[in-house]
Amino acid sequence: MNIYGLGNPGVLYRDTRHNVGFMVIDRIAKDKGLRPTVKGNALIYKWDIHRLIKPMLYMNNSGIVCRDIQARFPSSMLVVYDDFYLPLGSIRIRKRGGDGGHKGISSIIYVLETEDIPRIRLGIGPISNNSLVKDFVLKNFLPEEKETVEQMINTAVEAIETIVNDGLEKAMNKFNAKRRVNEI
Secondary structure, eight states, X not given: OEEEEOOOOSGGGTTBGGGHHHHHHHHHHHHHTOOOEEETTEEEEEETTEEEEEEOSXXXXXXXXXXXXXXXXXXXXXXXXXXXXXXXXXXXXXXXXXXXXXHHHHHHHHHHTOSOOOEEEEEEEOOOTTSOHHHHHTSBOOGGGHHHHHHHHHHHHHHHHHHHHHOHHXXXXXXXXXXXXXXO
């Protein structure tokens, strides 16, 4: 399985809301002691029989990297990315779906010509009514949000390990239900 964490390259964007996909990949790589190799426009970490991939093009061009690496079988990939419609700290796992206004997933859907792309959406919201989406997603997390973000990243890592070991269905049952319980 190829696991893509979406984000924007460069120090300027490293700690922004839009880069939680990168943060998840970085956490797994650090925990497993993995070192990246560069292939085209991506950093790739070999993790057993899986690959962790950070596209090094800007978010809106994520599909180009997925096409160059994935080419076929989008069902054997997993995309991890931010979602400002979800409350901060929540995660949602899906087998498929539209782009929900996210430019990175929109690029992937467009280039691969399918919505059948398994994904983990990470909550970075809510966005305030007077914020522009671009301004909101490119802001760093507030100090009081960092603990929640760390917990979300830990949960996303656990969800990825469940997907890898037990399959998408089990992960959906476990983590989507967990999210609902936590919100009650």
